[in-house]
Amino acid sequence: MLLAVVAAVIAMLVAGAVPAAAAGSAVVGVASGRCLDVVGNVKTSGTGVNIYDCNGQANQGWTFTSSGEFRVYDATMCLDVVGQDTTAPAALQIYTCNGGANQKWRINSDGTIAGVQSGLCLDVSGAGTANSTLVGLWTCNGQANQKWTTSAGSADTQPPSVPGNPRVSGLVCDAVTFAWNASTDNVGVAFYDVYHDGQLMKSVSGTTLSTGLTVVGGVTWGLYVNARDAAGNVSQASTTVPITPPQCQADTQPPSAPxxxxxxxxxxxxxxxxxxxxxxxxxxxxxxxxxxxxxxxxxxxxxxxxxxxxxxxxxxxxxxxxxxxxxxxxxxxxxxxxxxxxxxTGAACANPVCAVTQIATDTDIPWGLATLPDGTILYTRRDAHDIVHLNPASGAKTTVGTVPNVANTDGEGGLLGLAVSSGFASDHWLYIMHTTPADNRIVRIKLENDRLNTGTEQVLVSGILRNKFHDGGRLRFGPDGKLYASTGDAQNGDNAQNTSSLNGKILRLNPDGTVPSDNPFGNYVWSYGHRNPQGLAFDSQGRLWEQEFGNSVMDETNLITRGGNYGWPACEGTTGSCGTAGFIAPKHTYPTADGSCSGIAIVRDVLYVACERGTRMYREVISGSDLTNVQAYFNGTYGRLRTVEPAPDGGLWLTTTNLGDKDSTPNNSDEKLLHVTLGS
Missing domain, CATH: 2.60.40.10 (Immunoglobulins)
Incomplete structure (x- = not known):
């Protein structure tokens, strides 16, 4: 009898009637309570993935490796994106592990699991909860069908160290070799991202320490590199190496006369x-x-x-x-x-722009600017870290104090946005956004007797990631009494799609720094999917408009909606995967050569846009939810334009940013502060 039982058990095992136990850990959907499961318990490349009742079988046992793979079946097969698709929706399968970017994953602190290659999130199709509902990739949206719990691995939150000793060799008119020393990381460096002046040039593997770059003869660039791990954590940037390639051919012949x-x-x-x-x-x-x-x-x-x-x-x-x-x-x-x-000229101004008057100059970069109730101006000096009180009528200037704990980034960080409390006459609060040695943050400090009372400083929001570029920084009070702030992605596009991150966002907070109860994600985030937004302005309907730097193709002006996703990094302006469901299209775009616009202001429902690389100010009429009658002014007249703000007389304050714009060196500029008189 005993022999017969043993024989029966052996027969069941041979026939597969007793399923193999999982060697890894379950990955459980928050919305469904069901496990990430290989369809039909089939161990064949190309088999799909669904959710199913958790049963402890091998097709539900996942191991998260140090290189960012999700392995199953005793770690012999990997979770894989079919066809390396990077646009939503994308299908999933298991496939023989090969180290490809479409087999690399990131476990986020908000419970989402994102593809490193695509930035899209593991998503239960149609928000289904039933057995056998397929799992694929979709634009990250923070919903419960994209959230998972697992002990397979934990979120890696430690970024790599800064790449060392950046250097160039072989510089010719159209090419250069850029090299650096390896970064270190607690898990491992997966990628190096090479930039010039805030624009991504290329990404290489974590084992690559030099690369050839295409450059432009006669054009000065600042090269630097960031390290990135498989979890998407990005290091601070290396130091900058300036290059000016020679021209590709001697040219002594001048153009013909216009x-x-x-x-x-x-x-x-x-x-x-x-x-x-x-x-x-x-x-x-x-x-x-x-x-x-x-x-x-x-x-x-x-x-x-x-x-x-x-x-x-x-x-x-x-x-x-x-x-x-x-x-x-x-x-x-x-x-x-x-x-x-x-x-x-005619007898009187019959034009939108009537007169320009220089009201002051400065040796540092004026960044944030706000008008006090008496019509005088306060502005921040980005690299010098202090605030100046300016009387535009007389030109008299007074330094009211230095903001504590401000740090530069050898790029665009420092003392940034400025806003004045709506109750300033009684509460004296100034709201300030700035970079510290560890983060970007929003603080408030009282201005009393024309001096910053630094003893009153309150840190309202901290932990906004910083980097050499992409620090955002604009502040604006809305008609709802809330403070809005623009934050950059800190040179990590994945931050922009993570609604638990404060980077690549428009933030909204109460004046005391608390989170408004009607914010869409239960935190400070108001909208997301932004690269490096710096312009904020409200129109007469109380709608928020935003200006955003693109990478190398186009910049954009957006009309911001509560909880809206504006597409970065999958979408830049109208290029890339901008047709993806859920992405909100910009209202206007600009080639980066004509744009790189920072500040915006709205006067009588006309939008004014101050552009740096484009060296111009755009005037755009708001008609419904569209921008019409777009015209460019001051094209090259004053150089790079940084900040534009409404003036009390119905005109504009306008500032330049021509010298020392990317080097963080204080008082090496020669900038103008202007008043623009507007017509009807």
Whole structure:
């Protein structure tokens, strides 16, 4: 009898009637309570993945490896994205482990599990909870069908160390080799991301310590590198290595003179047009002269010719102005002058922009700017870490104090946004966003007797990740009495899609620093999927508009909605996976050569956008939920423009950011603070 029982058990085992026990750990869906399961308990590459009642079998036993893989069946097969698809929806399968990026995963602190390659989240299809519901990848949205519990592995929150000794070799006109020393990490470095001036150039594996880069002759860039682990943690950036490649060919021939210069006046604005110059290699810019002094510059790129029109605004009424134009190539060869044209302005300003007055200069970079109830101005000095009180009528300036614990980043961090309490007359609170040695944060400090009372400082929000670039920094009180803040992704696009992270977001907080009860995710996050937003402004309907830096293709202006996802890093402007369900499209985009815009202001439901690389201010009429009648002003007149704010008289405050913009060195700038008079 005993022999018969033993034989029966052996037969059952051979037949598979007693399933193998799981060697790993269960991954359990929060919404369903069911386990991540290989369909049909089949151990074959290409088999799909679903949820099923937890039963302890081998097809539910997952091991999370140090390299970021989810292994199953005694760690012989890996969770894999079919076809390496990086757009939602994407299918999952098990497949022989091969180390591919589509087999790397990140366990997030909010319970989501994201694909390292795609940034998309493990998602139970249709938010289903029934047995056999398939599991795939979808845009991360923080819902319960994307949250999991597991002891297979824990979230890795420690970033790698800073890559050391960045250096270049073999610099020629169109290429350079960039190298660095290895970073260290508690688990392991998976990638190195190489940037120039905040723009991602390429990513290489964690075992690669040098790479060839394509560069542009005659253009100065600052190269640096970040280390990234499989969990998506990003190091602080290396030091910057400046390069200026030589031109690819000697060029001593100047462009031809611009032709057929003509001009017309409308009120106190002059519009000039001319025919393009020619050059043996290419025209790079036109310089416009008014009365013999340079009035502005229209620039192009190595692949895009500069425009042949220029708008000169804010001129005196009933005055004749004489203009000519010269062309330049990339090696600074200058053409002969165009013909001269004289244009007489009208009797009064009948234009949107009527006059520009310089109210002050500064040796540091004015970043945040706010108007006090008496009409005077406070502005932050980014690299010097202090706040200046300016009387725009007299030009008198007083330094009211230095903000404590501010640190630079050898890039764009430092003393950033500034907002004045709506009850300033009685409570004296200033709200400030700044970088520290460890993070970015929002604080408030009282301004009493024209001095910062640093003993009153309160830290409202801390733990916003910092990096060399992508620190955001703008503050704006809304008509609802809440404080809104823009935060950058800290050079890690994964942060932007993680609603538990404060980076790559628009934040919303009560004036005392508490979380408003109607915020969509139960924390400070109001909207997400942002790269490096810096402009915030409200229109007459109480709607929030936002300005955001793109990487290398386009910048964008967004109309912000509660809980909205604006797509980064899968979507940049209208490029990439911008058609993905759930992504909100921008209201206007700008090529980065014409944009890199930072601050925005709204006056009488017209949006004004201050642009750095584009060296211009855009004027855009808000019509419904669209931006119309887009026009560019001051194209090259004042150089790079950083901050624009409403002035009490219905005009604008406008600041430049031309020198020392990316080096964190205090008082090495020569910047202007301007007042712009607006017409009807």
């Amino acid at each position: 032709g057929q210069l003509r001009g017309s006046a409308s009120g106190t604005t002059v519009t000039l047009n001319w025919t393009a110059s020619t050059d043996d290699i290419g025209v790079r810019a036109y310089d416009i002269y008014r009365g013999g002094a340079k009035a502005g510059t229209v620039t192009g790129t190595a692949t895009t010719a500069p425009a042949t029109t220029f708008i000169d605004s804010g001129l005196a009424a009933n005055t004749g102005y004489q203009y000519y134009v010269v062309a330049r190539d990339a090696q600074a060869n200058v053409s002969a002058r165009s013909g001269t044209v004289t244009v007489t």
